[in-house]
Amino acid sequence: MKFTKPGIDALTCPPGKRDVMFTDSEVKGFAIRVNATGSKTFLFNYRFAGKPRRLIFGQYGELTLAQARKLAEAARGKVLTGGDPAGDKKAAAHAFQQQAIEEAKQAAVNALTFQVLTERWASNALRDSSESHSTEAPRRLRFNFADMLDRPAHALTVAEVQNRLDEVAEKHPTTARRLQAYGRAMYGWAVKRQLVEENPFTNVVIEGREVSRDRVLTDAELGAVWRAACQMPYAFGPFFRLLVLTLQRRSEVAGMRWDEITPDLTTWTIPASRTKNGKEHIVHLSEPARQVLASLHRQTDSKTGAVSPFVFTNTGRTPISGFSDGKERLEALMEQERASNAPGGPKKAGKKPSGLPASGWRLHDLRRTGVTTMARLGIGPHVADKVLNHTEGAISGVAAVYQRHEFLKERAAALDAWAGHVLSVASATGIEPTAGNVVLLRR
Template sequence: MERQTAQAAADALTLGVLITRWQDGALRDSSASYRKDAPASLRSSFAGLLDRPARSLTTMEMQAHLDDVTLRYPVMARRLHACGRSMFGWAEKRNLVPGNPFSDVVMEGRETSREHVLTDAEIAAVWNAAGSMPYPFGPFVRLLLLTLQRRNEVAGMRWAEISPDRSTWTLPGGRVKNSKGHIVHLSAPAQQILADLQPVPDPDTGMASPYVFTSNGRSPVSGFSKAKKRVGEVMAAQAAESAGKKPSALPEQDWRFHDLRRTGTTVMARLGVGHHIADKVLNHVEGAIKGVAAIYQRHDYLAERAAALDAWAAYVLKVVKEGGIEPPASNVVPLRR
């Protein structure tokens, strides 16, 4: 009887239940984005196994599935492997499962860091393409470029996080990757983008949505892959319409939203901004100031960060004016008012 009870309890711990327990337990102190995205990725990729007892999953099954994912999405496969191995390792230490089916899975290759920095022509092309796109993604992309913050952080921006004079945006620790609260200076162009927007109503309450960028009034924008694809399509269309332009002035399509952060800091270095200031702008915990100095460094360089983002915004507008490919006026869709 006791053995049957133990077996029933083990069978009740399905993969779906284990993911939830891992999210509520091991990930409790993780960043909000990882706590949300890692379990969601596992549930989506292993949807057909969610009702299986976690203890019944085998290395052979995990290897076969991740090999299939690798064929099309190698980076995603490596991240799924890392999440699965971490989750089952946590469960194994608590005697919830007899072993870790991910521990002996072999992943080909390794994840390498992207080093792409947008050219001035690409910066201008992204800015112009975003200006031709309607709310929410048109102004979203422009603000992403101007603030150099992470995609999910900008997407989840709330009106309550913006200061009354629109000069700063305060991110609470629960919304950032490193769980460290962050104050972002808003340059004049960034302030103008926000000034041109009005809160979208929440259809359930009739009240204004708390989110600056939302498609439904209930939640922040998502669907970034489609948005990036649309930006690329607009960039290509605008480049094609620019007859007589040199090939070097046409935008290259091998870029990601995250590359905007690297591009901004690269340009800041050219403009004389110190690496430690750029690290503060990006909200990197470990950067140019390390070790004991980082522990005792209490100065947040707010004035210097503001100057850096102002200089970056001025640079963006400069390359748009001097070297960018301006979209035809007839195709421009104004920002939502």
């Protein structure tokens, strides 16, 4: 029969059959299948390589008769030239499916930006690391690669990483080495999990060798730091003073929480999650340190009004940050004091000359200054190491394995002596302390 619209509309499937096939007399192979439910499907039957083949066009209603006939004529033309239209359709569908899969994979790869990778690395690979490391490593990578955060992680090249680390190394070679180590570890973790294929940090080169710092502030410089810190308001003023008095790491003091401090303000216990070596650390608080803490008011969350758990905070929700700006303000006050006491400058009664630290000093140098001064005061190096929470120091090797005494009383006396020295050099110059001329403050 020649297919016409009225004829197709009248086609039905005989009772008792699942479907029936009707063929068109005009285009050889053009057919329509009518099933028991009443649906009608256009198709094209032919032979290829001696085997019967069938090409499905679509359902009547979705396709008009004219459209289906045109498709059948095109398929018939391909068959006459030796083609396999059903095979071509299957191959095209497979290619489309594969392309969709590849595009989905690529979208997933591109979704893993440098920013997302640092977050996943921190929450997975670093979850058992100390709080300071798990926070500091991703933060430094994000800060120094800020313009690449939205780039797909796999797209970073060795040349780009090398150029960035070279820029950092010009002024901060140690920071560049730390960044290389952090980046290499992060991408190494990602490569093992097949998140990326290459590690762009592996073959970068940081020129020169790492030199251990040996900067120790003089007594005059230490006194100038203390006097400037006393002029600064909350939060950096008291923060700098406690940094000096406790000799703990910057991140540890900045993250100090009220529930880590005993009610009488005599002891501060830094939990293992916040220490560099992952061990709980007890810090004696000298009388000057207690006075600093006693002068502080509990801060509140600026949004919710809830009392903040942090001793030093600007938001009530997170510890203080912006240490570079804080240190610049500290040094500006020190410079003002130096200028006011310079020959020919304004004179103020009772003002002591100050020694402005030479350029290049860092907050971390206060720890070295403290332990060096303790040696001058006759305090044993094993006690000083315990004050700084060093895992390796005067007691090492087999002795470090078996020696578990914490020297808490000795550490308390050492920090009291150090506090006395700080106050002494802050009010006078030219003092060379000995164990005998430092007055230990009462606990």
